[in-house]
């Protein structure tokens with residue numbers, strides 16, 4: 001009888017977070033022995049007990065450790081083949097010690113660093129972003145110079161960010177009368193539901209086609225300009241909205257007079273809807289890009305239209 005190939009073992013860092021939780025779910029569902037690195041403070045936090053219980057009962061092995069505790073990282077990394085990080089962007093540089101540990105562990109077949117947004121190497125916002133993208137690029141260069149096998153996930157904007165207000169800073173729900181459009185409203189951005197970003201990520205981990213590649217998601221129906229979004233929403237509420245346009249220089253002015261971190265929402269609007277950082281380039285295989293939606297047509301994902309239906 002043919003011996004079935006053992007599934008690679010996966011370590012998720014950030015498994016108690018929103019994306020990390022979905023990553024463990026798809027990892028387990030795909031039959032990977034799955035581990036989560038959990039900080040001591042999280043084990044002793046009563047508000048996290050339900051999340052830990054749910055991870056444990058779904059079959060995830062919980063390991064005590066932290067990104068600043070080298071021994072715990074060595075122990076955790078030695079148990080697995082694949083490491084996926086889903087820590088928040090403001091902590092991306094905290095992955096440096098982990099990268100050193102992975103470098104010393106040649107059995108690791110793939111590392112996915114915390115990114116899951118725009119491609120940091122293709123995003124130039126002239127220091128407006130307080131190092132948001134340059135720190136991610138710094139982590140990429142460290143991974144590459146350490147010869148660690150990697151996949152970078154560039155999935156666009158999570159639908160829970162900006163889309164619930166139809167890209168209206170300060171609003172929590174979509175406008176019903178007037179809408180602000182940034183730039184000319186024709187620049188396209190990419191949206192993805194977080195759970196779908198996790199599903200695509202887990203698809204890549206054993207796939208040789210994504211080894212040392214950047215996976216871009218451009219799902220059909222989810223590459224939309226502000227004008228597309230407004231038109232879609234108008235169709236759903238059966239009403240025309242009055243559009244007010246904000247030019248690039250007006251938005252830049254507003255960003256400059258807004259303190260951090262409140263300015264970041266507008267920085268992302270500038271980046272995605274004025275500069276077009278999700279879509280201004282073709283996915284170029286000769287430069288290491290792969291199209292996730294084409295590689296994995298079996299992944300069923302939420303469309304922007306379906307998401308807008310949830311807001312009615």
Ligand SMILES: NC(=O)c1ccc[n+]([C@@H]2O[C@H](COP(=O)([O-])OP(=O)(O)OC[C@H]3O[C@@H](n4cnc5c(N)ncnc54)[C@H](OP(=O)(O)O)[C@@H]3O)[C@@H](O)[C@H]2O)c1
Pocket residue numbers: 013014015016017018019020038039042048066067068085086087088089091094114115116117118155156157158159161
């Ligand atoms: N494209 C987008 O629109 C978008 C939007 C948001 C996020 N993202 C990306 O998605 C990824 C996950 O974000 P998220 O919103 O799911 O994060 P989240 O819900 O805030 O969860 C963060 C996780 O990281 C863990 N963590 C934080 N600092 C840590 C440390 N020093 N050592 C070990 N674990 C640590 C937390 O553990 P504890 O339980 O111990 O605190 C938690 O499990 C990030 O890479 C982020 O950049 C993308």
